[in-house]
Amino acid sequence: MASRTIINATFRSILALLLAESVVAQVSKETEFILYLVADRVVKDGSFKFADLSGRRTYMAPDQAPSGAVLRLASPYNDWRYWNGVLGIAMTNLGHRLGKSRYSDFARKNIAFVFDHGRYFEERHAGQSKWEYPFGQWFIMEELDDCGAMGASTIEVFRNDPQERYRAYIDRAATHMQEKQSRLADGTFVRSFPRKWTLWADDLYMSVVFLSRIGELSGESRHFDDAARQVVKFHKYLFDVQKGLMHHCWYSDVNLPGIAFWGRANGWALLAQVDLLDRLPKNHSQRDTLLSLLRRHIGGIVQYQSDTGLWRQLLDKEDSFLETSCSAMLTYAVARAVNQGYIERSYAVAARRGWNGVQSKIRPDGQIEGICAGTGVSDSLAFYYGRPTPLNDVHGTGAVLLAGAEVLSLVDE
Numbered sequence: 001m002a003s004r005t006i007i008n009a010t011f012r013s014i015l016a017l018l019l020a021e022s023v024v025a026q027v028s029k030e031t032e033f034i035l036y037l038v039a040d041r042v043v044k045d046g047s048f049k050f051a052d053l054s055g056r057r058t059y060m061a062p063d064q065a066p067s068g069a070v071l072r073l074a075s076p077y078n079d080w081r082y083w084n085g086v087l088g089i090a091m092t093n094l095g096h097r098l099g100k101s102r103y104s105d106f107a108r109k110n111i112a113f114v115f116d117h118g119r120y121f122e123e124r125h126a127g128q129s130k131w132e133y134p135f136g137q138w139f140i141m142e143e144l145d146d147c148g149a150m151g152a153s154t155i156e157v158f159r160n161d162p163q164e165r166y167r168a169y170i171d172r173a174a175t176h177m178q179e180k181q182s183r184l185a186d187g188t189f190v191r192s193f194p195r196k197w198t199l200w201a202d203d204l205y206m207s208v209v210f211l212s213r214i215g216e217l218s219g220e221s222r223h224f225d226d227a228a229r230q231v232v233k234f235h236k237y238l239f240d241v242q243k244g245l246m247h248h249c250w251y252s253d254v255n256l257p258g259i260a261f262w263g264r265a266n267g268w269a270l271l272a273q274v275d276l277l278d279r280l281p282k283n284h285s286q287r288d289t290l291l292s293l294l295r296r297h298i299g300g301i302v303q304y305q306s307d308t309g310l311w312r313q314l315l316d317k318e319d320s321f322l323e324t325s326c327s328a329m330l331t332y333a334v335a336r337a338v339n340q341g342y343i344e345r346s347y348a349v350a351a352r353r354g355w356n357g358v359q360s361k362i363r364p365d366g367q368i369e370g371i372c373a374g375t376g377v378s379d380s381l382a383f384y385y386g387r388p389t390p391l392n393d394v395h396g397t398g399a400v401l402l403a404g405a406e407v408l409s410l411v412d413e
Contacts, residue, residue, distance in 0.1 A: 028408060032098065034359055035404045039094055041366035042087070042397060043106050046077035048113050050134070062120045062134075073134045076394045080114050080138040082206060085149025086398030089209075090405070092156045097405045104160075111157045114138055115165055143191060144181060147173040148206035155213040174214050177207060178226070184252060187226070188233040194377060199250040201265035204234045208272040212279040227276050228286040234269065235293050244300020245315055249377040258377055260384050261315045266301060267329025267399070273297065274336045295343055301330055302350045309357030313372060314384050321389070324361045324370035325396030331355050332403040335410045348410055355407040358400060371396035 049058040051074040052065065058074050059065045073079050077087065088107040095104030114135050122139035130136030130146070137146040151173035158166045182190050182197060189207050190197035208227045215223035237250040238257060247257035248265040273294045280287055304315045310327040314320040331354030337343040338351060361369045371393040378384065 030359070031355070031404050031408050034362055035094060035098065035401060035408075037364075037366040038362060038368065038397065038400055038404075039091065039103050042077055042091070043102055045075050046106060046110070047075045048078055048109065049074040050117075062117055071134065077397075078110060078113055080118070080135045080150055081394075082137075082145040082149040083394045083398065084110065085151070085153040085209075086402070087394070088150070088153030088398075089156055090398040090401035092153075094401050094405050097408065107153065108157050108161055111154055111166065112161075115163075115169075141173070141176050144177070144189060144203045144206035147176055148203075148210045152209040152213050155210070155217055158217075170214065170217070173210060174218075174223070177211065178222075181207075184233075186233060187229055188237065189230060190252065195251055195253055197252045198377065199234070199237050199252065200377060201234065201238050201246050201248055201262075202268045204230060205268035205272040205275075208276050212276045216279050221281075224276075224280055224284060225286075228280070228284065228290060231273055231276060231290055231293060232286070235297075238269075239293075239297070243316060244296070244303060246297070259379060259381060260377075262375065262384060263311050263313050263315050263323050263326030264329065264372060264375070264395070266297075266315060267326040267333070270294075270297060270301070270333035271329055271399075271402075274333050274340070274342065277342060278336075278340065291342060294337065298334055298337060298343055298347065302334070302347065305330075305350055305353065306357075308360070309353035309355070310361075310370075311354075313387065314381065317381075317385075320385055322357070322370060323372050323389075324358060324368060325372060325393075325399050327354055327361075328358050328396060328399035328403040331358060332399065332406050335403065335406040339406065339409050351407060351410055355403060358403055362400070367392040368396055368400055 049060060050062050050065065050071045051058045053070050053072065062071055065071055077084060088110055091103045091107040095101055118135040118138045121133050121135050125133045125136065126139060130140040141147050151170060154166050155170055158170065182192055184190055184197060188199060189203050190199050207230055211223045211227035215221070215227065238246040240247060243261060245261040246266050246269050248260045248262040249258035251258070273290065277290055277294065280290070301315065305311055306322060308322060310322040311330055312318070312320045313323040331351050334347050334354065335351035338345055338348045363369065369391060370389050372395065373388045373390055373393055374395060375384070375387050
């Protein structure tokens with residue numbers, strides 16, 4: 001009788017293990033399907049063409065257009081904007097994760113596309129607004145979001161395609177950050193708008209994602225030191241200990257933070273923190289401090305996850321809308337931190353729930369719903385409540401791909 005009981009117990013254990021493995025395999029297949037859906041749409045829609053204002057004619061190169069033609073990019077995926085820097089990093093990562101070169105090739109081709117055609121627009125529009133013409137941020141480098149994320153994407157491409165023109169840009173971006181970008185007296189990056197000097201949580205990503213990679217590439221510790229300094233200082237100015245969240249901004253003229261705990265701002269900050277820890281030398285003097293700050297921040301944001309798995313536009317406001325890009329960023333950050341051993345494995349539950357929520361916002365054609373459009377800082381909560389969410393807004397595409405690929409690794413373990 002005892003032996004039969006042992007056999008039955010063993011059988012149940014084996015069955016439970018097989019069922020668990022079956023569930024994991026199914027989740028992985030579903031996640032891969034979503035990733036292919038979104039990434040293949042990017043590859044399909046990233047046309048690498050220019051269009052005239054009417055949108056009826058397109059050109060493979062700008063000099064093929066009639067003299068005087070006003071050109072735009074036929075696809076937003078091909079511009080030199082910080083959201084495409086995230087997308088480039090995500091596509092490179094996805095290509096390696098899934099063994100599909102078409103994704104990393106897209107990132108490589110996107111960088112080459114700008115370098116091949118950017119001078120055309122620089123010669124014609126160098127003195128005009130960088131927002132009005134293709135690649136304006138490439139040749140008018142004024143702020144961190146002009147060069148940080150795209151510079152980081154360029155470094156990822158440069159590793160496998162070491163062209164001199166890419167290295168020249170990388171060095172130029174490094175010089176801008178070290179010598180030209182506005183800072184407070186303690187070295188913290190700031191902007192001159194909307195007030196002088198305003199600290200934006202977004203800029204933790206726009207700086208650190210580049211600094212950590214140029215630190216790797218150059219072997220110069222000063223870049224890692226600067227990146228670590230930014231994380232520590234941003235927490236000092238922006239982090240609310242009671243809420244466990246970062247304010248969107250801090251105004252140095254009145255020595256006060258802004259009023260909003262914006263979701264994507266916290267997403268940017270957490271992406272930056274895990275990105276730096278992934279690359280920071282193990283013996284760096286600030287490593288333990290950075291780990292402590294990351295754990296505190298993640299411990300804060302998981303408290304605000306909704307029952308859908310998604311997070312909200314304003315993290316602490318239950319009447320604000322569920323927002324996809326911040327949810328993807330936070331899902332990635334938590335999953336990555338678990339996978340890298342920065343936080344306890346119990347947080348994997350929040351990452352999986354987050355990914356389930358993000359998946360619910362992806363349509364069968366690969367378009368993504370619920371992504372907040374570009375958002376500046378504001379002293380009005382109504383501004384954040386009322387931000388539009390255009391279908392398939394490019395601010396969230398890269399974050400969704402990063403999150404899904406990292407959750408795949410989370411499921412694998």
